[in-house]
Amino acid sequence: MEPRSPAANDLKDAHRRFREFRLGKTEDRIFTHPIGHPSEPTGFCPCEGSFWKATWVYAKGALLRLVFNLPFNGLKVWLLRRLGARVGSKVYFCAGVWIDPLFPELLTIEDGVFLGTSAKMFLHEFGVGEFRAGKVLLRRGAFVGGLAVIRCGVEVGAGAVLAACAVVARDVPSGCTAISPPARIINPATKQIM
Numbered sequence: 001m002e003p004r005s006p007a008a009n010d011l012k013d014a015h016r017r018f019r020e021f022r023l024g025k026t027e028d029r030i031f032t033h034p035i036g037h038p039s040e041p042t043g044f045c046p047c048e049g050s051f052w053k054a055t056w057v058y059a060k061g062a063l064l065r066l067v068f069n070l071p072f073n074g075l076k077v078w079l080l081r082r083l084g085a086r087v088g089s090k091v092y093f094c095a096g097v098w099i100d101p102l103f104p105e106l107l108t109i110e111d112g113v114f115l116g117t118s119a120k121m122f123l124h125e126f127g128v129g130e131f132r133a134g135k136v137l138l139r140r141g142a143f144v145g146g147l148a149v150i151r152c153g154v155e156v157g158a159g160a161v162l163a164a165c166a167v168v169a170r171d172v173p174s175g176c177t178a179i180s181p182p183a184r185i186i187n188p189a190t191k192q193i194m
């Protein structure tokens with residue numbers, strides 16, 4: 001057998017560490033690994049694997065999309081738990097919430113969390129030069145506004161509020177509100193922002 005190249009050994013070791021990360025065997029919140037341009041094979045997307053692995057990812061995505069647009073909250077909670085996420089009690093999902101289907105096992109939602117219409121939670125990112133996956137934790141009683149976007153690796157503290165359309169890229173402390181810039185209004189006569 002041909003000896004493995006150092007790059008292949010490195011990728012094999014990264015896959016082992018990534019598996020342990022996804023199984024919750026490390027305390028790390030974020031896993032990163034250098035990659036080339038994400039338009040090239042990265043070694044981390046399940047779609048680059050076998051036909052069945054790729055089909056499973058798309059099937060998970062389609063199933064999540066379908067179920068999260070149905071009016072059965074219990075079914076949403078059940079499906080997420082089946083896919084490996086930890087979801088507490090009295091968690092409510094409005095229609096159209098989107099959960100990254102690649103690694104749903106990285107998501108934890110504590111008791112009493114509300115997620116507004118079409119809120120989105122990313123659990124991985126392919127960037128230029130880096131693959132990143134991160135655990136998202138929504139602590140007890142957090143409120144996620146409609147269309148809010150949560151980046152992978154973010155923790156939302158107990159009772160925190162994410163405003164509608166907030167783009168949340170870092171941790172939100174307990175009880176705080178995260179808000180993105182609102183639309184600015186221009187006076188047509190003066191062309192000034194009011």
Ligand SMILES: CC(C)(COP(=O)(O)OP(=O)(O)OC[C@H]1O[C@@H](n2cnc3c(N)ncnc32)[C@H](O)[C@@H]1OP(=O)(O)O)[C@@H](O)C(=O)NCCC(=O)NCCS
Pocket residue numbers: 094115116117144145146147161162163164165166177179180181182183
């Ligand atoms: C963030 C939020 C909780 C604030 O509510 P509030 O305390 O009543 O806030 P106010 O209306 O007094 O607004 C306070 C300031 O925040 C701004 N603001 C309010 N909501 C905002 C938003 N989503 N994005 C950006 N800025 C916002 C207001 O313009 C105001 O700024 P100003 O003082 O410079 O004019 C609320 O606006 C919100 O986004 N709720 C989420 C609703 C939702 O998505 N529900 C689920 C749907 S299914």
